[in-house]
Amino acid sequence: MAKDNPRARRLGAEIQRELVGLLRREVKDERIGNVTITGVDVTGDLRTARVHYLVFGKQGSDPQVQRGLESAAGFLRNALSKALMIRYTPTLSFALDTSIEHGVRLTQLIDSVAKPETPDQA
Numbered sequence: 001m002a003k004d005n006p007r008a009r010r011l012g013a014e015i016q017r018e019l020v021g022l023l024r025r026e027v028k029d030e031r032i033g034n035v036t037i038t039g040v041d042v043t044g045d046l047r048t049a050r051v052h053y054l055v056f057g058k059q060g061s062d063p064q065v066q067r068g069l070e071s072a073a074g075f076l077r078n079a080l081s082k083a084l085m086i087r088y089t090p091t092l093s094f095a096l097d098t099s100i101e102h103g104v105r106l107t108q109l110i111d112s113v114a115k116p117e118t119p120d121q122a
Contacts, residue, residue: 005044012040015049015090018083022076031068038097042090049090052097061096069094 019037034056041050055065073092081089 008042008044008046011046011084011086011090012042012049014084015042015051015080016040018080019051019076022079026079027072027075029068029072031064032072033065035065035069038099047088047090049092051092051094052099053094054097054100066094066096 016037016039019040023032023035023037036054036056037051038054039052041052042048051069053065053069055062073094077089077092080092
């Protein structure tokens with residue numbers, strides 16, 4: 001995402017808000033059951049949006065959910081174009097959000113290094 005592009009950030013936030021509602025109300029695919037949209041990164045030219053998601057109750061990726069989201073991408077893009085009323089609706093791609101797993105791993109590494117050593121009492 002273009003971090004210096006405020007329009008891309010605003011569009012990403014709007015897309016995320018709309019996608020949450022669309023996935024909850026409109027999408028009937030059973031493969032997309034417990035999906036949470038954690039963020040949307042829009043490129044600087046506003047042509048492509050990468051949607052980050054998590055699946056509740058699953059560790060790691062679930063190929064069924066990924067295929068379900070990819071098959072619903074056209075429907076979601078069409079619904080976004082109607083809801084957002086922008087000239088060009090970004091192409092949607094979906095990626096599993098691994099930031100939480102990465103954060104847990106970093107916390108474990110920091111804790112293992114920062115453990116205070118207990119002095120031997122003789």
